[in-house]
Amino acid sequence: MTWIIKPFLLLATILYITLGVYINMYVFDPVDGWAFFAALLLPLCGFIMAYVLGIIFRQKTSFCQSLALETSSLNCLIVLAAIRFTLQKPAADLASTIPIWTMFTIPGLYVVLSILNYIKCSLCSFCKSRKEEKFRHFSIASGIVNQANMAALSAPLFVTEVTDDEQASMSEKITVL
Known part of the structure; x- marks a missing residue:
């Protein structure tokens, strides 16, 4: 039933709009x-x-x-x-x-x-x-703590989010194992 009503509704809308614009030019x-x-x-x-x-x-x-x-x-x-x-x-x-x-x-x-x-x-x-x-602080942390026969250990760089209200400068911590 709505497929019959929709075209008539569209026609009535177009008629009212055009008639309203024409009357109120x-x-x-x-x-x-x-x-x-x-x-x-x-x-x-x-x-x-x-x-x-x-x-x-x-x-x-x-x-x-x-x-x-x-x-x-x-x-x-x-x-x-x-x-x-x-x-x-x-x-x-x-x-x-x-x-x-x-x-x-x-x-x-x-x-x-x-x-x-x-x-x-x-x-x-x-x-x-x-x-x-x-305000990001950078630190180096090791993923592997004890490896045999190594004097120094390279570690990946991890970024830790620390919010310091008192500290306004960027600080870095470097750790050598």
């Missing part, structure tokens, strides 16, 4: 830079305000992030509903272009935030690996 008129900046500023302010309030009320970081994302995405819907219910029909249509553009800019904000998070995580892991390499 005024939204796609050229928008100046300040209007686009204002449309981007609304979800950004919601994101920052919700994240800061989450930190002030001592919430977990993951909760602060989800709170900020939800607040930023719902800002444009609140403004759009307020404009539609307060203004008359032609003025409401013209005034709702900025909230509609805000809905278009929200995914761009999420992409920018995820790219910044990826860069931050990459830099943190790079700094952590550099710090670990800086």
Whole structure:
């Protein structure tokens, strides 16, 4: 039965999208830079305000992030509903272009935030690996302790991980058996 419904569902989706775009063509008129900046500023302010309030009320970081994302995405819907219910029909249509553009800019904000998070995580892991390499201590340990008729014994090099908070320089221990 679903093989019959899927083509009709696709046709209805295409019809609603094309009809909705055709009816609301005024939204796609050229928008100046300040209007686009204002449309981007609304979800950004919601994101920052919700994240800061989450930190002030001592919430977990993951909760602060989800709170900020939800607040930023719902800002444009609140403004759009307020404009539609307060203004008359032609003025409401013209005034709702900025909230509609805000809905278009929200995914761009999420992409920018995820790219910044990826860069931050990459830099943190790079700094952590550099710090670990800086504090490695090298020592020579023998795998075979007693061999007959040998004065000196060559031993493989083992790297041991030692974290010294007081010692900031690299030290080597060389043992000759």
